[in-house]
Structures are given as structure tokens and as C-alpha cells.
Amino acid sequence: MKALLVVAHGSRRSQSNTEIQALTQRIAEEAGEDFDLVECAFLELADPLIPAGLKSLAGKGAKSIRVLPYFLAAGTHVASDIPSEVDKGKAELADVDIEILPYLGTHPELPSILLSLARSVNNPG
Amino acid sequence: MKALLVVAHGSRRSQSNTEIQALTQRIAEEAGEDFDLVECAFLELADPLIPAGLKSLAGKGAKSIRVLPYFLAAGTHVASDIPSEVDKGKAELADVDIEILPYLGTHPELPSILLSLARSVNNPG
Numbered sequence: 001m002k003a004l005l006v007v008a009h010g011s012r013r014s015q016s017n018t019e020i021q022a023l024t025q026r027i028a029e030e031a032g033e034d035f036d037l038v039e040c041a042f043l044e045l046a047d048p049l050i051p052a053g054l055k056s057l058a059g060k061g062a063k064s065i066r067v068l069p070y071f072l073a074a075g076t077h078v079a080s081d082i083p084s085e086v087d088k089g090k091a092e093l094a095d096v097d098i099e100i101l102p103y104l105g106t107h108p109e110l111p112s113i114l115l116s117l118a119r120s121v122n123n124p125g
Numbered sequence: 126m127k128a129l130l131v132v133a134h135g136s137r138r139s140q141s142n143t144e145i146q147a148l149t150q151r152i153a154e155e156a157g158e159d160f161d162l163v164e165c166a167f168l169e170l171a172d173p174l175i176p177a178g179l180k181s182l183a184g185k186g187a188k189s190i191r192v193l194p195y196f197l198a199a200g201t202h203v204a205s206d207i208p209s210e211v212d213k214g215k216a217e218l219a220d221v222d223i224e225i226l227p228y229l230g231t232h233p234e235l236p237s238i239l240l241s242l243a244r245s246v247n248n249p250g
Contacts (some may be wrong), residue, residue, distance in 0.1 A: 013200055065169055101246050111155055
């Protein structure tokens with residue numbers, strides 16, 4: 001089974017973490033045959049943390065897990081912290097193929113997405 | 126003149142701030158007639174900060190400025206910190222119409238964008 005783990009920063013505001021869970025649910029609904037399982041995990045401040053998220057997916061039968069950093073810029077979190085947390089999970093899951101995908105901020109359509117957001121509000125109707 | 130100010134968090138890694146500047150440049154190129162000026166500013170850790178970013182646009186003739194939070198979740202930064210910094214800028218620019226747009230994380234196409242990123246790597250070619 002193929003799994004996708006959406007990794008967000010995590011917040012002290014529970015509303016913010018609930019948003020990530022809702023987003024993950026929408027991704028799961030759209031994933032089709034590409035990913036049998038889609039769950040989320042947090043770098044800090046909210047559960048599950050990344051190692052627990054990887055373990056959860058492996059426990060449900062995932063043989064490959066792709067980790068998608070829901071981050072916009074290549075700051076320390078993307079460059080160091082997420083790889084370090086993923087390595088902790090890997091150490092306990094030797095038989096699962098785990099890889100980190102490019103982070104959201106690398107997506108070539110982001111400028112268009114941002115403009116469409118600005119236009120929809122700037123020119124209502 | 127209509128202006129768009131893209132507001133990112135800011136990072137100690139200059140590479141991360143450079144990414145935001147490059148993104149802003151791409152948005153400016155795509156903006157067409159919707160925005161005559163597109164610049165970026167940072168909440169912290171990098172220049173220009175938000176009040177300076179607003180002032181820069183006003184200095185170039187902007188009569189309306191839309192502030193686009195380049196943030197994914199409604200954490201404290203989006204809920205409190207950005208409005209507070211924008212208010213500081215507003216206090217000095219009484220004749221400019223300044224409004225904060227919805228943050229990126231509210232965009233309805235984000236789940237599709239994330240899936241397309243995951244698919245492109247998961248199934249190369």
C-alpha cells in the first residue's frame with residue numbers, strides 16, 4: 001500500500017491544526033489510486049508528530065510512504081528539522097520505503113494560485 | 126495605482142527570503158492590469174518589514190494596497206501579528222486604502238496542488 005503523509009508545522013491554536021486535518025481529508029478524497037492512505041503529522045506543537053505519523057501508516061499496511069512538507073519556504077524546518085524527524089521514524093521502520101517530496105513552495109503554479117486569490121477578492125463579481 | 130504586498134514570515138536563511146523575492150517577481154510578471162505594483166515584505170527576521178513594505182508602495186504612488194499573507198494556516202501570525210503590523214503601517218498612510226486578503230491556506234485548489242506535486246514525484250514520466 002502507498003501512503004502520503006502531509007507534514008505541517010503544528011500550532012498552539014487547535015483551529016489551525018484542525019484545518020490541516022480537513023485539508024488532509026480533502027487530499028485523501030482526491031487521491032484516487034495514487035495513495036491508498038493519506039494522513040497528516042506535525043513537526044511540533046501538535047499530535048501526531050512525524051515519527052508517530054509514519055508508524056501509524058506503517059501499522060495500517062503502508063509499504064511506501066511519501067512525506068509532503070506543507071511548507072512554503074526552504075527554512076530550517078524544511079532543510080533540517082523534517083529530515084531529522086523522518087530519520088527517527090525510518091530507524092524503526094526498516095522495511096518501509098520512506099521518501100521526502102519537494103515542499104509545497106516549489107510548486108510552479110504557486111504564483112498563479114496567489115494571483116487568483118488576490119483577484120477574487122480585489123474584483124468581486 | 127493598485128498594489129499587492131506579498132507578506133511572508135521571513136527566515137534567518139537568506140536563501141529562503143530570496144525565494145520569496147523570486148516568487149514576488151513571478152507574480153508581478155503575471156499580474157497584468159490587476160496590480161500595477163507587486164512587492165514583498167516580511168513579518169520578522171528579514172527586510173523590509175510590513176510597515177516599510179507598505180510605505181515603499183505608497184511612496185511609488187499606490188492608492189490601494191492589498192496585503193496577501195503567504196501563510197498556510199490560521200496560526201497566531203495570520204490571526205494577530207500580521208493585522209497588528211499592517212495597522213502600524215496604516216497609521217502613517219491615512220490616504221491609502223489598505224486591506225488584508227485571505228491567506229494562501231484558504232485557497233480551494235490547495236488539495237489539488239498538493240496532490241499534483243506528490244504525483245509528479247511519485248510517478249515520474
